[in-house]
Amino acid sequence: MALDRTDVAKIAHLARLEVAEADLDHYAAELSNILTLVEQMNAVDTGGVEPMAHPLHMAQRLRPDAVTEADRREAFQAIAPATQDGLYLVPKVIE
């Protein structure tokens, strides 16, 4: 499937990536080439084949709903771009 610049702009928005107008055609060509590679999958009929979710077919392990980790809020917030009073700061969302 060939993608055009409108498709790329839409995908970039969904992925929250800013892509300059000037780069849209370039990405469209590159992504289309990758999809051409990917579509070789269609050579095989996979009707009725179970999709493989885990290489070892392991079921997800469960653990008791109990606190096991120490509170390390200060260490984790020390590496944040902007915090105040233990909260992460972002541009104003609600007027």
Add this chain to the structure above:
Amino acid sequence: MHEQSITELAAGLREKGFSSRELTEHYLARIERLDPALNSYITVSADTALAAADAADARIAAGDAGPLTGIPIAHKDIFLTEGLKTTCGSRMLDNFVAPFDATVVERLAAAGVVVLGKLNMDEFAMGSSNETSYYGPVRNPWDTTRVPGGSSGGSAAAVAAGLCAAASGTDTGGSIRQPAAFCGITGIKPTYGRCSRWGMIAFASSLDQAGVLTRSAADAALLLGAMAGFDERDSTSASEPVPDYGATLTDDIAGLRIGLPKEYFGEGLDAGVEASVRAGLAELEKLGASITDISLPNAPLSVPAYYVVAPAECSSNLARFDGVRYGHRCEAPQDLEDLYKRSRAEGFGAEVKRRIMIGTYALSAGYFDAYYLKAQQLRHLIADDFRRAFEQVDLIMGPTTPTTAFPLGAKTDDPVAMYLNDIYTIATNLAGLPGLSVPVAPVDGLPVGLQMIGNYFAEGRLLNVAHRLQQATDWHRAVPPGFA
């Protein structure tokens, strides 16, 4: 000292031929002198390395040393190291000092290793040449105009050049085996779930697996034994007990049944690489192994399936980089959407953006069945091919890569050509199987890797067969000129 095996180095430390401090200083001096030509390290942690070396020397003096105590290694910069910058090769994490250690880092530290620093890699482990790193490409010590492979390119180059005794790595589609092959060293990707993924920055969670790059299979057995095992903090960690890999290293391999998939010896395989791989196989026959032709009919579709599964999981995993909690944030964001979009656009390089977009597209409404579901079905067929093959043979072998290391820049303008470099390694990740690459005879002065694939949790058998090959041959002892 740097040309010795870990076992030899450990004996030197124990018998007081030299101290861990002297050994660590030796590697630090080599890094300072030789790494400018390679760019294999992103961060060198001299101070903490020397402190760890002193602690190791104290343990050795107290008679409390294990086989890895005081051995200088380095970690791929994808593993979180508390208090030490962890970049994952990305501008996004250029300012990121990890607040905790990865399980793999923690376990090796408990075994007493000295960490010399953090090794260069393709950005977020996405690449096959180490050219997507924000910190610049790594060069191959055998020919510095060529790539070392990727994504664990820094790990492979540093081990081959004697800039650390061994290195950790990760392998999502060949990222340990392919650079090990290009740099002439030994690399093992264990079974999915064998080593904990806790604190290993996620790329494609159903494929990612930690492993090691070393000078020999015996060294790999020592390190893997210390790293592997169940970890409560990784929900996909395998509970299978870890055997003593050292205990089976020298087992006889007479009667070993080796399968050669015809799909790994077809069009696209360089004739010199094929001859070298067949010469390696002939050595195994001399040791009593028998060789059978087999087929993995769906293996050729592993690259297309991988370029759906890996980007889909990458787009989901990398959504966490939002410019809010850690990592790069753009200047003066207008609003929250602008903050997300510009922080991500500035923080990620071109290959990471391509994969995020392919993954976002494959998972978007209306396309899920055609791409992701189809790829997961193919994955099942590929795993079934291996299952049937392992009813006939003990190990599957072939080339690790179709060619030797290519020149820097040769494939950077053509993502699809770059992807096809992993044509022989990807199927193993899709099936979750362990794989190992060992050096065989070089072609035109460039290393060649022989790949061995085992059944689930057959790491011990892979290391055993690789070790027997290395006892009978000396290809793994070759040192790149200029790095002796």
